[in-house]
Amino acid sequence: MPEFLNKNMPYHGVTPHLVPFLPYIEKTDDSPLDGAWRPADSLSRPIDVAVIEGWLGECDGSHWCHSQSRKQRSKPAWVVDVKRRCVVAYKKGKYVALSYVWGPGCDTGSICLVKGNLEQLRQVGGLDKVGGLPRTIADAVRLVGELGVGYLWVDRLCIVQDDLEEKGRQLMGMAGIYEGAYFTLVAAQSADASGPLSSRPLQRSRKGSWWGALLTLAPGVGLIGKRKEEGNTPWRRPVNNREVMNSHSIDLLRTVWFQRGWTFQEYLFSKRSVVFHNNTVNWWVL
Numbered sequence: 001m002p003e004f005l006n007k008n009m010p011y012h013g014v015t016p017h018l019v020p021f022l023p024y025i026e027k028t029d030d031s032p033l034d035g036a037w038r039p040a041d042s043l044s045r046p047i048d049v050a051v052i053e054g055w056l057g058e059c060d061g062s063h064w065c066h067s068q069s070r071k072q073r074s075k076p077a078w079v080v081d082v083k084r085r086c087v088v089a090y091k092k093g094k095y096v097a098l099s100y101v102w103g104p105g106c107d108t109g110s111i112c113l114v115k116g117n118l119e120q121l122r123q124v125g126g127l128d129k130v131g132g133l134p135r136t137i138a139d140a141v142r143l144v145g146e147l148g149v150g151y152l153w154v155d156r157l158c159i160v161q162d163d164l165e166e167k168g169r170q171l172m173g174m175a176g177i178y179e180g181a182y183f184t185l186v187a188a189q190s191a192d193a194s195g196p197l198s199s200r201p202l203q204r205s206r207k208g209s210w211w212g213a214l215l216t217l218a219p220g221v222g223l224i225g226k227r228k229e230e231g232n233t234p235w236r237r238p239v240n241n242r243e244v245m246n247s248h249s250i251d252l253l254r255t256v257w258f259q260r261g262w263t264f265q266e267y268l269f270s271k272r273s274v275v276f277h278n279n280t281v282n283w284w285v286l
Contacts, residue, residue, distance in 0.1 A: 024245040074173025079151035086126040095151035097181035103192020134193035184270035188257035188277035
């Protein structure tokens with residue numbers, strides 16, 4: 001339990017014994033911030049995909065405990081081939097697991113893997129031919145491809161929903177599926193799968209290093225110059241790293257994603273996560 005929290009009191013509604021599992025809380029300190037911080041002015045400011053690549057590269061090179069060499073307890077039956085845009089039987093290789101809020105079910109026109117469309121979805125371009133791909137999943141497919149990872153695992157496309165025997169096995173193996181993922185992509189931005197990963201565009205920068213972009217950490221806050229005071233605008237510059245990351249944690253607690261039991265379990269099973277929420281992207285290693 002972090003020393004600055006009262007061990008007998010809840011943290012924003014979360015019981016004390018769960019606080020150590022909250023994102024960002026134990027990954028910070030009281031060191032002062034450098035530079036002038038202010039809220040981002042526009043949702044048009046892109047999120048740099050190179051930053052995410054940098055996080056993964058740094059972790060791959062420095063943290064042996066997150067390698068894929070350990071024996072995986074359970075594996076996916078199917079994965080999405082993000083380049084060929086189809087569903088394929090999983091054999092081996094890196095895959096990203098998506099953690100998101102499902103929302104509308106398979107009977108509402110939103111695509112799901114079932115016995116009746118399995119062969120069609122296995123064809124190259126099958127995702128495009130069937131149609132009805134939710135926005136969150138479409139964004140995840142594009143991002144995983146941009147990061148150079150071959151496969152994405154997402155329950156509604158990688159579990160045959162009307163095959164009760166296979167579905168039961170896959171649900172029982174969820175811990176191993178998320179633990180064995182290269183990383184988990186957490187879509188906490190939207191209340192269900194119809195929303196985007198982020199309202200800000202994702203693009204790859206051609207200038208500068210990914211390390212400099214790591215300074216953009218807090219919700220709507222960036223190291224992008226001094227803020228001009230504007231009347232009674234409620235704003236206060238965070239004074240240290242703890243304030244930045246605490247605000248991040250509180251924002252995540254308020255999301256629909258955090259309040260679902262299934263997604264919370266997925267988060268705990270995951271070794272490391274790239275978390276989209278409040279129009280930011282964040283790195284977390286559990």
